Amino acid sequence: MATDGNNGAARFLPDRLDLRSLREAAAGCQGCGLYRDATQTVFGDGPPEARFMLVGEQPGDQEDRRGRPFVGPAGRVLDQALEEAGIDRGGVYVTNAVKHFSFTLRGRRRIHQTPTAAEIDACQPWLNAELALVEPEVVVVLGATAARALLGPSFRVTRQRGEPVPLDTLDSPSAGVALAVATIHPSAVLRAPDRDAAYAGFLADMRVAAALPDGSRREPPG
Ligand code: URA
Numbered sequence: 001m002a003t004d005g006n007n008g009a010a011r012f013l014p015d016r017l018d019l020r021s022l023r024e025a026a027a028g029c030q031g032c033g034l035y036r037d038a039t040q041t042v043f044g045d046g047p048p049e050a051r052f053m054l055v056g057e058q059p060g061d062q063e064d065r066r067g068r069p070f071v072g073p074a075g076r077v078l079d080q081a082l083e084e085a086g087i088d089r090g091g092v093y094v095t096n097a098v099k100h101f102s103f104t105l106r107g108r109r110r111i112h113q114t115p116t117a118a119e120i121d122a123c124q125p126w127l128n129a130e131l132a133l134v135e136p137e138v139v140v141v142l143g144a145t146a147a148r149a150l151l152g153p154s155f156r157v158t159r160q161r162g163e164p165v166p167l168d169t170l171d172s173p174s175a176g177v178a179l180a181v182a183t184i185h186p187s188a189v190l191r192a193p194d195r196d197a198a199y200a201g202f203l204a205d206m207r208v209a210a211a212l213p214d215g216s217r218r219e220p221p222g
Pocket residue numbers: 056057058059060063068069070071072074075096187
């Protein structure tokens with residue numbers, strides 16, 4: 001029996017793979033239960049030839065309403081750090097590990113809820129397809145959820161942030177592998193008791209990513 005909401009996104013992938021067909025197909029994804037209460041799928045956004053790909057956790061309240069990633073408060077922190085690190089946001093592909101907003105209601109307020117491991121896994125086919133199509137040189141991994149999706153469950157952002165690591169945990173390294181730089185999530189900057197220190201650390205990691213030389217993508221052997 002076909003059961004929606006627990007089989008993952010794979011069966012919703014389109015036959016023809018380009019960013020436009022992916023985005024259209026993702027709009028109808030029912031690969032986990034999150035589509036039921038969210039407003040819409042928030043797919044990645046940015047030029048297909050982007051050198052940098054930024055991966056967050058999941059859309060927040062404003063992203064869910066507007067349908068675009070990182071357009072709320074966390075996005076403003078991100079925009080500032082990108083600008084200070086000398087990275088043009090218009091040239092960056094921005095996406096999330098999970099494409100629907102996960103929340104609980106507190107009165108009428110929708111409170112962010114961290115996606116479960118099962119939801120991250122369910123949504124992974126979209127992220128893998130985006131990576132395969134954009135083929136970024138540098139992937140900035142924003143927080144623990146994105147790190148779990150891209151670098152595996154044993155990666156620890158707190159210990160391994162700011163160090164470029166090859167993104168070779170994914171299934172098909174046939175197109176070469178990008179370098180990943182993990183950092184904290186911009187929302188964690190906003191929640192930090194010492195916001196200035198948290199932002200400084202975030203910016204320092206972003207500068208590591210910005211300084212990686214052209215040709216950082218490791219091409220496949222042969
Ligand atoms: N937080 C995220 O991880 N992604 C967004 O798009 C917005 C907030």
